[in-house]
């Protein structure tokens with residue numbers, strides 16, 4: 001008879017969010033219900049992704065699944081999706097007081113190769129007195145109340161912050177629930193990995209070129225960083241959160257504002273990285289302080305371990321002064 005203790009006290013995502021809600025006497029429980037809808041949405045999107053029918057349409061399928069899950073929760077007023085040109089204002093009768101911005105399928109260029117893809121989301125409360133308009137999401141990312149992503153691969157991993165640290169959950173297919181597997185994720189203050197599409201190096205400015213060269217050709221006595229680039233932001237950021245280092249999609253001569261979208265890619269990831277003790281900037285300041293001028297606005301982004309991002313900022317400031 002082995003004396004190994006069997007833990008029966010698994011913490012599901014629903015229970016963990018409820019525990020979090022109990023800490024806030026003023027909480028109405030609406031956010032908990034909304035997060036259940038998000039969980040349903042990513043669970044279904046993940047399932048359709050695994051089936052892999054008609055690969056290319058997966059963005060559309062995930063988008064429809066997520067919109068339906070959010071709308072039917074009765075907790076959402078406004079949705080912004082990468083896949084929809086306009087913001088979606090939920091009709092009366094189903095309208096709630098939260099706004100969800102999301103990228104239903106991130107890493108779409110990797111779908112056919114079966115490489116990890118994911119869903120990225122952020123949640124705002126409507127402004128006081130607002131019945132839900134697009135202005136409720138054209139706000140700094142720091143005003144979000146929830147940020148998260150779900151990564152679909154060999155397992156489905158959800159990483160979530162309610163503004164009080166970052167936790168990771170893994171989908172247990174047997175019970176169809178996300179289980180708390182990575183409590184209180186803290187990003188190392190410095191890493192050994194850089195993640196950027198070097199295929200764009202010829203378009204980079206001097207600061208970018210000098211910074212990434214400083215990682216590849218360090219002074220004597222220092223080891224070069226390793227390069228890792230999956231090409232799915234959700235997967236590259238997930239690794240950066242766990243192992244440390246820096247992920248970047250800089251602006252360059254070809255893409256003046258970089259490639260990644262502020263509302264539903266940069267903001268949620270910056271929120272998570274900061275909550276995990278890291279840093280996220282665009283070259284002139286904190287990503288989460290930016291006020292988007294339109295829902296599909298793009299922004300350059302450098303995020304990850306605090307010391308690594310600060311190293312880049314120092315070099316960038318040096319060239320900015322020239």
Ligand SMILES: O=P(O)(O)OC[C@H]1O[C@](O)(COP(=O)(O)O)[C@@H](O)[C@@H]1O
Nearest residue numbers: 103105106107108109197231232233
């Ligand atoms: O191929 P590139 O230019 O390096 O771009 C890769 C980036 O583009 C994206 O695929 C854009 O996201 P979508 O797949 O949601 O459009 C990111 O996930 C990724 O970081």
Ligand SMILES: [Mg+2]
Nearest residue numbers: 103106107265
């Ligand atoms: Mg994306």
Ligand SMILES: [Mg+2]
Nearest residue numbers: 082103105106
């Ligand atoms: Mg996408």
